[in-house]
Amino acid sequence: MTMRSFGLIRQCCNALVRVPLAREKSPVSLPISHLSRSLTTAAEALKITYDEKSEVATMHLCRKPVNGLSLEFITQISIALEKLENERSCRGVIISSGCDNVFCAGLDINEMLRPTPERLEIFWKTLQDMWLQLFTTRLMTVAAITGHCIAGGCLISSACDHRVMAPNFKIGLNEVKLGIVAPFWLVDSVKNLIGYRQTEWSLMKGHLFSSEDALRLGLVDKVVPQDQVVLQAEADMAEWLQVPDSARHLSKTLMRRDTVVRFRSGREADLKTFVNYIPKESIQKTLHSYVESLKSKK
Numbered sequence: 177m178t179m180r181s182f183g184l185i186r187q188c189c190n191a192l193v194r195v196p197l198a199r200e201k202s203p204v205s206l207p208i209s210h211l212s213r214s215l216t217t218a219a220e221a222l223k224i225t226y227d228e229k230s231e232v233a234t235m236h237l238c239r240k241p242v243n244g245l246s247l248e249f250i251t252q253i254s255i256a257l258e259k260l261e262n263e264r265s266c267r268g269v270i271i272s273s274g275c276d277n278v279f280c281a282g283l284d285i286n287e288m289l290r291p292t293p294e295r296l297e298i299f300w301k302t303l304q305d306m307w308l309q310l311f312t313t314r315l316m317t318v319a320a321i322t323g324h325c326i327a328g329g330c331l332i333s334s335a336c337d338h339r340v341m342a343p344n345f346k347i348g349l350n351e352v353k354l355g356i357v358a359p360f361w362l363v364d365s366v367k368n369l370i371g372y373r374q375t376e377w378s379l380m381k382g383h384l385f386s387s388e389d390a391l392r393l394g395l396v397d398k399v400v401p402q403d404q405v406v407l408q409a410e411a412d413m414a415e416w417l418q419v420p421d422s423a424r425h426l427s428k429t430l431m432r433r434d435t436v437v438r439f440r441s442g443r444e445a446d447l448k449t450f451v452n453y454i455p456k457e458s459i460q461k462t463l464h465s466y467v468e469s470l471k472s473k474k
C-alpha cells in the first residue's frame with residue numbers, strides 16, 4: 177500500500193489560528209499549539225495519511241487523553257476536511273482514533289467552564305461549521321470507532337456515512353447528565369439513524385448505548401473486534417467507492433436536505449441559546465460537579 181502524508185494538511189496543523197484566548201477580551205493570533213489544554217501538542221493531535229492507490233485519506237484523532245473537542249482541535253479538523261475536499265484525487269476519508277479505548281469523549285468540557293463570551297461564541301460557530309462540513313462533504317466518510325463515542329463524539333460519527341465500532345463500548349448523547357442539552361441539529365442526525373422514539377428516550381435519560389445495542393438500532397453499521405475496526409472500515413470504504421461518486425453524493429444530499437435546511441434556518445438562534453445558556457451559574461455548577469466526578473472516579 178502506498179501511503180504518503182498530506183503535506184498541505186501537516187502545514188495547516190501548525191498554522192496560525194485566530195481565536196480568543198480563554199480569559200482575554202479580544203482575539204489574538206497565536207500558534208494553535210500554545211492554546212491547547214491537551215497532553216498532546218496541536219501538531220500531534222491530528223494526523224492525516226493518504227493512500228494514493230485507494231484514494232482514501234485517514235484522519236487520525238490523537239488529542240490525548242480522550243480526543244476532547246477543543247476550539248483548536250475542531251479548527252484543525254475543519255481545516256483538514258476542507259483541504260481533503262479540495263484534493264481532487266481524494267474520494268473518501270476514514271476517521272479513526274489514536275486514544276486508547278476512546279474514539280472521542282465529546283466536547284472538551286473545559287471550553288464550557290467559565291468561558292469568555294468571545295471564545296464561547298467562536299467555539300460554537302466553529303463546531304456548527306465543522307458538523308455541516310462533515311455532514312455534507314462530497315467525500316465518502318467512514319468512522320472507525322475503536323472506543324467510547326460520547327456526545328460530541330457521536331456528533332462526528334453520526335455525521336459520517338458509515339460506522340464500524342468495536343464491541344463493549346458506549347455511544348450516544350449523554351448531555352443531560354452534564355445539565356446541558358444536545359443541539360437540535362445533532363439530535364436530528366441521530367434521529368435520522370435510529371428514529372424518533374429511541375432518540376427521544378435516550379436523549380432525555382442521557383442513555384449511552386452499548387456497541388451491540390447501537391448495531392441493533394442502526395446507530396452503527398458493524399461491530400467487529402477492536403483490532404479489526406480500521407481494516408473493516410477500509411474494506412467497507414472500498415466497497416462504497418464502487419458506487420460512482422457524484423451519484424452517491426447527490427443521493428446523500430437528497431436524503432440530508434431537510435436536516436441541512438433546518439440547521440441553516442436555526443443556526444443563529446442555536447448560537448444565541450448556547451452563549452446565553454452555558455455561562456449561567458446553575459449550569460456552571462453542574463458542569464463543574466461533572467468534571468469533579470470524572471476526576472474522583474479514579
Ligand SMILES: CC/C=C\C/C=C\C/C=C\CCC/C=C/C(=O)SCCNC(=O)CCNC(=O)[C@H](O)C(C)(C)COP(=O)(O)OP(=O)(O)OC[C@H]1O[C@@H](n2cnc3c(N)ncnc32)[C@H](O)[C@@H]1OP(=O)(O)O
Nearest residue numbers: 241244281282283284285326327328356357450453470471
Ligand atoms: C433549555 C436549554 C436549551 C438549549 C441548551 C443550550 C445549549 C446546548 C449546550 C450544550 C450542548 C453541547 C453538546 C455536546 C456536549 C458534549 O460533548 S459534553 C462532553 C460529554 N462527554 C462525556 O460526558 C464523556 C466524559 N468522559 C468519560 O466518560 C470518560 O472519560 C471516558 C469513558 C470517555 C473515558 O474513560 P477513561 O478511559 O477511564 O478516562 P478518564 O475518565 O480517566 O479520562 C481521562 C482524562 O480525560 C478527562 N476527560 C474525559 N472526558 C473529557 C471531556 N469531555 N472533556 C474534558 N476532559 C475530559 C478526564 O477528566 C480525565 O482527566 P484527568 O483526571 O486525567 O485530568
